[in-house]
Ligand code: FES
């Protein structure tokens with residue numbers, strides 16, 4: 610048996626190209642759905658589940674607008690397949706507010722002019738939440754570094770940094 614035949618017969622079972630049933634756990638809720646394996650987590654959320662908080666801006670892992678928290682760390686949801694996200698705890702900006710009460714990080718963005726057009730904002734908010742859950746009292750330098758995977762084309766970076774530092778220590782409030 611050739612090496613090629615061995616890897617073809619012993620590798621993981623192939624799925625697709627047709628839609629396959631998967632279940633995603635997003636903001637604490639289980640969502641069964643059927644997607645082609647090529648569909649990204651971002652597109653599965655936005656176009657199949659109507660969970661539209663994270664934005665599709667560059668769709669190529671360059672801007673951070675699609676940032677979600679999965680099992681405690683940030684990911685670009687445009688750069689992960691939906692089928693890869695099964696069995697994991699996915700969090701989006703949609704799940705942060707409690708009723709009419711914004712999450713402290715969301716409130717800090719409002720209070721500190723951390724947004725203009727708003728397309729980058731959900732990604733920045735999730736990156737900030739992830740930072741503060743891991744390090745509740747970051748220095749400005751640590752906050753800047755944690756947010757350097759997110760871009761704002763409107764130039765709100767100073768407001769974003771102020772918001773992140775204003776929300777220090779209150780993220781679970
Ligand atoms: S939309 Fe995902 S990184 Fe830009």
Ligand code: FES
Pocket residue numbers: 723724725726727728729730760761762763764765
């Ligand atoms: S507020 Fe417009 S891209 Fe950031």
